[in-house]
Amino acid sequence: MESPSLAALAVLLALTVRWAVSLGPYSGAGKPPMFGDYEAQRHWQEITFNLPVHQWYFNTTANDLLYWGLDYPPLTAYHSLLCAHIAHLLEPNWVSLNTSRGHESLQHKLFMRATVLVADLLVYFPAVVLYCLLCLGEIPNKRKVSLIFCILLYPGLILIDYGHFQYNSVSLGFALWGVVALSLNRHLLGSLAFCFALNYKQMELYHSLPFFCYLLGKCFSKGITCRGQLRCKSGPGSSLHLPCPFTLLLQIGVTVVFSFALCWIPFLTGAEQILQVLRRLFPVGRGLFEDKVANVWCCLSVLLKIKNILSPETQLRLSFACTLLCVIPTCIKLAARPTIGGLKLALVNCSLSFFLYSFQVHEKSILLVALPVCLIINDFPLVSTWFLLVSTFSMLPLFLKDGLLSSYIITSLAFIVAAAALLPINGKTSEDALKLKPFCASLRRYLPWFKIPQNLIRFLITGWTALDGNSSKTQKTPINRIFSVLWIRDAQDGTSHWGTWQQSAARTGNLWASPACNLLGVSLALNSISAENPCTALPAGLHTLVAAPGGGLRFSCHDLLLRDQFLKLQKNPCP
Amino acid sequence: MLSHDPDLSQGQLLTGHAPRVDVSCADGTTGFLFTSGWAKMAASRGGHVVASSSRSKEAGGDGSWFVTLALGVSLLKCLLIETYHSTDFEVHRNWLAITHSLPVSRWYYEATSEWTLDYPPFFAWFEYALSHAAHYFDSEMLKVENFNYASQATVLFQRFSVIVTDVFFIYATKQCCSCVADRKEQRSVLDNPAFVLAGLLLWNFGLLIVDHIHFQYNGFLSGFMLLSIARLFQERYIESAFLFSVLLNFKHIYLYVAPAYGIYFLRSYCFTASNSDGSLRWRSFSFRRFISLALIVSAVFAVSFAPFVYMFWWRTNRETNSLQTANNDYSCRRHSHVPAIQRTASQSSCATLPTCSKELWGQIPQVLSRLFPFKRGLCHAYWAPNFWALYNAADKVLSIMGARLQLLSPDSVRAGSMTGGLVQEFEHSVLPSVTPMATLLCTGLSILSIPTPNHSSAQPSVLCLWFRPRGPRGFLRCLILCALGSFMFGWHVHEKAILLAILPLSLLAVSSARDASLFLLLATTGHYSLFPLLFTAQELPIKILLMAIFTVFSVSFLRTMFRRRGPLLGWLETLYLCGLVPLGAFCEIIYPLTPWQQALPFIPLLLTSVYCALGIGYAWIGLYVTQFAELKPAKKKTS
Structure with a gap:
């Protein structure tokens, strides 16, 4: 059986499931005055389309930050702007300033769902396909296609993006592009892709430490010790490939700075702009955890009301210390031994530590853990499958709120069937x-x-x-x-x-x-x-x-x- | 190289291990070992799975892939619950209400809703049974006067009733798969004909969208047909006959293929032997078999219709008098799933319950008048892609050309007479108008006799089955030809009827390369012709994706199965199928954006049905040709 057509079948099936889920309700449908994430995304389109760039993150008369103010990094804002232009072409009412608040119609829902599908298809799908085809080494083609299918069928991401309504697949897709590029030894491309991910959603910081440590390790592992240098020179032809550690470090640094600058160009007009954006991105005042997050603090609060016992300052410090403690060992290991397998595991470890211990975690953040777990699904099939199922389950309260119970059950069952x-x-x-x-x-x-x-x-x-x-x-x-x-x-x-x-x-x-x-x-x-x-x-x-x-x-x-x-x-x- | 770590002892303490000597501390190698260790692990597990699956195959079971396919498609069906549903949803809800709230005697008289009960009695009983379960979901849906009632619970119940009854279809598919999986070749699961067949049947695009989006119960009905075919292959004739006669009493559209069953049973079951040249040996007629067959079939029909025969008209006279008048102007504009079945008499007059036959036949005339409404037009609203679509198009073209060239007077051209989207009778402008009798004649001829140059006498499909029976495969081919013939020439054919041919053809497709290529052609074209059924924007991606899935699946898997026979499709056929893509893009996406959509909304339908009619006609002729091609070598052998 030719694998291209099998891969095509896998992709088509995944697309079908996504679109079928998207026929269901979205978050905050018909729930004024605040609605939900769907309205947030629509509101951002309205803001970015109608206001000049320097007002996007500021509270003005036209931009009430208390009503779904923009609190994602610039790439999300640009994406909203692009969608808004298309929306304006189709129906100007969808993005008209202020008057479009809470706009809901079947056509608009269709449009919004389509934007998610297009973004997914452009960023996440190719990344998954490339990852499975190129980065998994010598495994049978059929297995590669199976992995493509299973990763694409992960219910949590589908339900959040196509049910609840968000664009997680873009940031996760960029991060995955980073892993793909790194495993193909394209360090600069990898760091570029990850910078994009970071500039799309600040939550990608969960993944940043392993990326940083891996690249750092790559820079130094080949050159700083004499052993590495020797090998560098003795290896046939490899000396051409391996640049001096500091050259690589410099290149990566320039890439990162350049890509950040690229994303932030409109906001580089003054320090106030940058600070305001950063304030919007990292709101510290929201408390240790929200709703029913399946992390340590929330769990502990059943026995011990940490929120009441400790001051917010202490909470912040406590969570920071815990997170750091969990993250450091794996990061040190990765920096010392930068391998792709290690990178994937470190991604799991770090993002899970962040999820479990860090401050102000949202239940949707489990998706950031789920992505690296998807990457190791070939090496630890059973564990990964189980984790992915539980991670989806941990978002059940959210799905219940959105009326996605049936979609949740069906997609989870489908995932179990596929994995089994x-x-x-x-x-x-x-x-x-x-x-x-x-x-x-x-x-x-x-x-x-x-x-x-x-x-x-x-x-x-x-x-x-x-x-x-x-x-x-x-x-x-x-x-x-x-x-x-x-x-x-x-x-x-x-x-x-x-x-x-x-x-x-x-x-x-x-x-x-x-x-x-x-x-x-x-x-x-x-x-x-x-x-x-x-x-x-x-x-x-x-x-x-x-x-x-x-x-x-x-x-x-x-x-x-x-x-x-x-x-x-x-x-x-x-x- | 040994590692010199200060924490060695602590590490031991912590792990409780024997001190581990790390031999591969040199960088690079660790990583390699690390990952290769995983790879080995994974490979060993992979090997395990392959071994276990082959073992389970040896054990005789179809393996877990069948369960996976079935579960997968069932889950997909569940995902489609929230999609658009057509008026057929209301039709079936109304039938639930009628059968639940009215006595049997009034089932076929009730006409409060425009969607009257027009399926045979078993289907009515089926709805009756369902209505008892429906009671627990939402009893409001069981009230006749609740028109267009579609609460969440109602939708859930109706959708699940289709999904659950499809279990029968899955069982039938399993039986069919066991019929084709005879070859004992060492193949991987994906090359296994049974696997391909299961995919073609379970994931059939047409069934998915007609049943689970548009809303109908074709799944379990097709299950009856497939199961009866499978029983024929397994030589369990009586069961097969029983299943088929039950099926006829569920949905009378299957009368289309009844000739194939009738002839085959008579020829290959009632006559126990043939002469050496394949001709009939009259002496071998077995009365015992004939009588048992007749008993079974008539018993089924008796159970189905007897209650309506013995129901005296006076019991319901008072109630029905008013209903009958309403009945007479029964609207024919519905989107029916009941295509025309050619019967000699026009029974529409029976709707008034003629007094001459009331004692003798009870309600039968009324039931029949519901089952065979002839007031509907030659073509359905969407123009099924058959011969008459071509005929209509030709008529249209001729009339326009005639008007342009001033050969025809403008008065004689009744523009737009058949394009209003209504189902009604109309007259052609240039070509002679078609009557039900004419379509009956054409259908009969198409089933019976197509003369070929190689034979002095006519060698037609049904007759062929009589004169040269070639086992169940010949029967299956004849059944498909019957279905296709009546699809091509029938009166008021609905495009959904193409599934009647596509499903059985799947069985042939996995066993011969020529049939596989015809299947690809027929299935792709026929499925594409179902596109107009779903016209809402939000279902557009779903129908395109599902169609793509089925087409990619069937093309790639069949091509792999028959890779030694060369390409399955010729360049012209490939070109034709590829032409569906621009046609689809034009009809579904580009045309609705143009201003013509308002003025001439029928153009996409016309293009679709004419284009598809060409492909289906080609596949039909191709099937005839293969039948003769199979005949020739057989004849050489005998002579």
């Missing part, structure tokens, strides 16, 4: 097979009797195995999903032969991050249960079904560890 059919979701249940040996060993320091409950795991996975058509083979139980994120972290230690120093550094990160990862699942359940709102009772019930095997089990294993560490941490920053 196309990805090799099998594995053994032993510690070794799970890459859990180092982790279990570290756990046994506290719980000497600890053993992986293999029978329980097998039992829990029976459903999945049945779907996969391999129920007879108990040894291949795909249990790994239970240990989801954790496995990713431990696998990082287990499969690679790093120095022990690096291992111990990683362990520190692990110690912190892995227990918290489990909370991802549990926190939502706890929150839903604790909330009085009756409409959250459904997700709570659902969640206990889904997440109890994963989160509950892990939670119970880790709460000792967790409590210990958090108590320590709380003592320090507390006045």
Whole structure:
């Protein structure tokens, strides 16, 4: 079977699913006075179309920043401007200043949905296809197509972009272009693409550290030590390729500065402009977390009302410290050993740490974690699939608010079916097979009797195995999903032969991050249960079904560890 | 090289491991080992999966791919719930209401709504059964007077009823796949004919948009047909006959293909043996088989129609008197899914329940008058792409040319008589007008006899089945020819009827290269001709995408299956199919933006149906030719 037509089928199917989801409702449909993200995007078109550039981020009579003021970086604004020009061609009423507020019509919805589809098709789709075709090394073509399909079918992104309404696929697509370029050794292109991503959505900062460390490592790994230099010269022809470390660093720096300048040209008129934009991009005054984010703070607040106990300043410092603590080990590792595999894992680690610990996290930010998890879906199929499903599930309250429950169920089921059919979701249940040996060993320091409950795991996975058509083979139980994120972290230690120093550094990160990862699942359940709102009772019930095997089990294993560490941490920053 | 890390001991402590000697500390190699370790891991798992899937194939099951295909398409159907639905949605809601709230005796008299019940009794009972479930969703939809009622629960219920009943279609597809999967060749799943067939049937574009967007129940009805075909292949004749007669009582459009069934059963089942040259051996007639067959079929029909025979008219007389008058001016403007079936008498007069036959036949005349309305025009509103579309177009062109060249007087040209978008009778301007009898004659001829130069006598499709039965494959070909013949020449044919030919042709397509090329031609053209069914802007991407998916799937997979036979399509055929792309772009995107859209809205429909009629006609003739081509070598062998 020729793979081009298979790839075409995968892309077409993904497009069909996207458009079918987009027929459903969007956020804030028919809910005046504020509406939702859909209205925000439309409002930005109105603002950028009618006002001069220097007024975009300022509160003026024509630009009420309290009503969905522009709070994304310039590229988003330009994108809105482009869409606004097209909208103006089609129907001037859609973007007329002030009078178009809250405009809703079938044609307009169609137009907005089409803009998302076009942006997706131009940025995200080619990036995914190229990534799977070029960056995964020697794997069969059919597998590559399967991966294209599975990544494109990730329900979270589809639901947020085509249901809720946002343009996440643009920024994520640019970041993915960055990974593609880096893995093809085009460092300058990679940094350019990532700068675009950063200038489209400031949330891409979650991904910035691994990119930075990778490029830094690339600059120095070849040249600064004599070993690298020797190899440089001895390698046949490679000396032509490898520039002097500082040349590369300089080139990358110039690229970054140039691309930033390019995006910010209209705002470089004065310091006030730049500062105002930055103030809009990073509003610190919103509190530790919003709504029901599946992160540590939200989860912890079930037991301990951090928001009430600590001052906002301390909260900020606490979250910063936690995030840094989690991020540093993996970044050091990456800088020391810049490989593409390491980059992908570091992207997962960093973005997840940011999601779990950083200040003012929105539940949609899980998409930034989901993208790198999509990238490692070939290496850790089961874990990644499980994580992607849970990440979608963690946004359920949002989907419920938007009336996207049916789309959520269907796309998630479709993703499960696709993953079960196309990805090799099998594995053994032993510690070794799970890459859990180092982790279990570290756990046994506290719980000497600890053993992986293999029978329980097998039992829990029976459903999945049945779907996969391999129920007879108990040894291949795909249990790994239970240990989801954790496995990713431990696998990082287990499969690679790093120095022990690096291992111990990683362990520190692990110690912190892995227990918290489990909370991802549990926190939502706890929150839903604790909330009085009756409409959250459904997700709570659902969640206990889904997440109890994963989160509950892990939670119970880790709460000792967790409590210990958090108590320590709380003592320090507390006045 | 060993690593000299100060934290070695601490690392050991933490991990509890034996001290690990890192042999690959030199940079670059680590990364390589690292990634290659993954690759190996992945490869080993991949190998596992391939092995397991081949094992499951050996075990005899169709493998998990069938489940995947079926689940995938079912989920896609669920995603389409929120799409546009046509008036057929209201038609079926009304039938739910009629069957639920009225006694059986009034089902075929009820005419409060313009969408009266005009399917055979089994379908009415089916709606009756559904209505009991509907009660739990939203009982408001079960009130006859709630016109155009479409609450969220109603939409959900109706859509899910289609999706759930499609399970029968999936089962039938599975049976069909087991019929073609006989070859024991070592192939990958993607080259497996059964896989391709499952894809062609389950993901059929026409069924998806007609059932799950436009709204109808063709899925499970097609399931009956496919299952009865599969039973024929499995030589379970009685079951096959039973299924088909049940199907006829669900939807009478399948009368189109009834000749093929009738002849085949008579020839290949009732006659147990043939002479050595393939001709009929009269002595071998088995009365036992004939009677069992007749019993089965008549029992099914009796169950279906008997309640209406024994329902005395006086029981409903009082209620129906008023209804009958309403019935007489029953509007014929609906978008019907009931194409014309050629019956000798025009039963529209029976609508008034003639007193002469009331004791004898009960309500049967009324039922029949509902089933076969002849007041509708030659062509449906959208002009199905058949012979009459070409005929109409030719008439149009001739009349315009005649007027230009002043050969015709302007009075004789009744401009726009058939282009108003209404379903009605009209007269041609230049060419002779077509009557139902004429279409009946044409259909009969197209099914029966096409003379060929190679044979002295006529060697037609149904007769061919009689004189030279070639097993179930010959039957299947004849069935397709019947469906296509009546599609080409029938009275008031709806373009949806093309599915009647495309679905069975999928079965042939996976087993012979010539049929595969005809299938590509017929399916692509026929599916494209369904485009006008969905005219709303928001469904435009969906129909284009689904069409693209099906076309890419069928073209690439069939081409791979028959890659040793050379290209499937000739250059002219390829050119023709590629022509659909600019045609689609013009009709769907460019033309609506031009000012002509207001003045001449029918131009895209006309272009579509004329262009598609060419392709479908070509495929029909091609199918005839292949039948004879198959005949010739058979004859050489025997002589």
